[in-house]
Amino acid sequence: MKRTSLSLPRFGQGIGLARTARLAGQLGLDLSALGKRAIVITGSNGKGSTASMLTALLGFAGERVGTFTSPHLFRFNERVRINGEPVDDAALLAAEARVAAAIERDRQNHPDDGFGEFEAWFLAALYLFEAEGCERLVIEAGIGGRYDPTRLLQAPLAAIVSVDLEHTALLGATRREIALDKLDIAPPGGRVLVGRGLEAEWDSLATVAALKRVRIEAPHRVFGPVTSEDRLSGHSITLQHDGMGLIRVETGLHGAKQADNLELAIALASIARDDVAPSRWPGLIADALASARCEGRLEVLPGSPSLLIDVGHTPDAVEAAVTAAAELTRDVAAILLLGMSHDKDIDGMLLRLLPHFDRVIIGQAYKGLPSDQLAARVRAVRPEIAILDVCDDADHALEAGRRQLPAEGVLVGLGGLFWAGALRASFTGQSLDALDFS
Known part of the structure; x- marks a missing residue:
């Protein structure tokens, strides 16, 4: 699909939290209510794979899941999915047109506060998910956490998958600074799960999290040894979880890091769906991951x-x-x-x-x-x-x-x-x- 309604620069004019919140109000979006059923995933690498796994797990647990990720590989609809399937052109164009009209109205009162494309697409996705009756939202952050529009959701559950030296002019010059920027995705009282690769930053994250009244957890600490055999024909992953027991997965998601992403996805899903008995998860995980996919990621x-x-x-x-x-x-x-x-x-x-x-x-x-x-x-x-x-x-x-x-x-x-x-x-x-x- 070639987009026709939104033609915006990549970035807006300065930090955009206020204008994004203002536009959400004009669209009738209750960000607080949406946030209560949202899970936000931030990080430098692995966000897309983690979001795909989590979407599959929640879908197999019986939920209607709206997933917003970026960037797309070659078709914009890939960014906005319901239960893993890209939305159709008509629905996406209608949501984008609604946002484009709201932006044009906003310009009349705030001519010097220009929107960026991520802010607009984020709200278009939320509008579409509301229209489609999605019970759960899996939302991938754009850049960092502190000034990212997805922070406005104040989601009670979030994850930091990884940190790398990216967007250093905005996020900071070290992995520690970048990790702390991403931690700001969570509100006071929120719960943030961090990936294996952030062990070196754990003490800094824990100190700042305590000041912010945010609870951080390292899911890999409740998993035992991981075995992984990756072949062109498929990827076998075996995990041992303290509460769920032995988990065996056959998936088309390749790469050694997928075991780390899977740990995060399992932990997020089990928190979000704490009504699912631990004994059910190994079978549910195996079924969900057999069909999970993430285009362009190995x-x-x-x-x-x-x-x-x-x-x-x-x-x-x-x-x-x-x-x-x-x-x-x-x-x-x-x-x-x-x-x-x-x-x-x-x-x-x-x-x-x-x-x-x-x-x-x-x-x-x-x-x-x-x-x-x-x-x-x-x-x-x-x-x-x-x-x-x-x-x-x-x-x-x-x-x-x-x-x-x-x-x-x-x-x-x-x-x-x-x-x-x-x-x-x-x-x-x-x-x-x-x-x-x-």
Whole structure:
């Protein structure tokens, strides 16, 4: 779907909490009431996978779940889902039109307080979820927590999945500062679950949480040893939980970090649905995760050869993705398909990516670094790597990869969101011209 109602800059004019609250009132949205049934997920990496798992768990527990995430891979409807399915064009366009009209009215009284796109889409999603009678909301934060519009929900239950050095000009220069910014997503009296990767920040989080009267918990401390076997055909995860016992999952969600995300999703779901007996959860979890999906997050698209893509665009996210990709392709021939946005830490990501591959095909992502310039950066970081081709776009990169690999091989598309989306679209027969990357 190409959006027609909202045409806004990426960011609004300064901190937007007041204008978002004002607009919610004009739309008749009771943010306090909505927040009581919302779970907000923040963090640098892993938010999308955690939200997908949590949506599946709550859906299998019998709830109608509205899920708001960002960004989308190649179709805007992916951001607004009900029980895991993207909403249809008509419903989304109607909600967006309602928000666009409210913004236009607001401009008449507040001409110097311009809205950003995330603020508007967040409210459009809430409006749609209300119209569709969603009983539970799973809401992914945008950037951080302190000034993020999703903070207005004052959700009593939230999670910080991970922290990485991202948006440092806004969130802070260290992981600790970023973690504390994300902690502000929770209101006094709220409950925040934190992922395994935040152990180093635990003392700081606990100190500030006590001052804010926020309860923080580390769900991984109630899980025993985790075993994980990840293959192209599927991912087997076994967890031991103090109250639920043995949990065995077979899922199409790949990567070692998925076990950590699963722990958070299970903990959030069991708190939200404390009426479900512990003995029921292992079966419910297994059923829910068998069908869970998260496009573009270590996603394997079968073919001859197959395509493995990931949207990671920070050094830590890229390292996690390339480590998982190396494990998944350890027994088959693989070629890296590489494209990157010009505004990312390109050299930092290349240092993590390139040691895992001997061969690479380079293309240009949407608004990305030109492929010849990216090729030069690749040669500077790893001169010995074989650059098989330098292409204009994802279509030609896939064609070049198919010429170079046997049918049982795997093309590994890494480098960022726009590149992964273009590769996926091309691989599944969609025109790159039809993508909505705005």
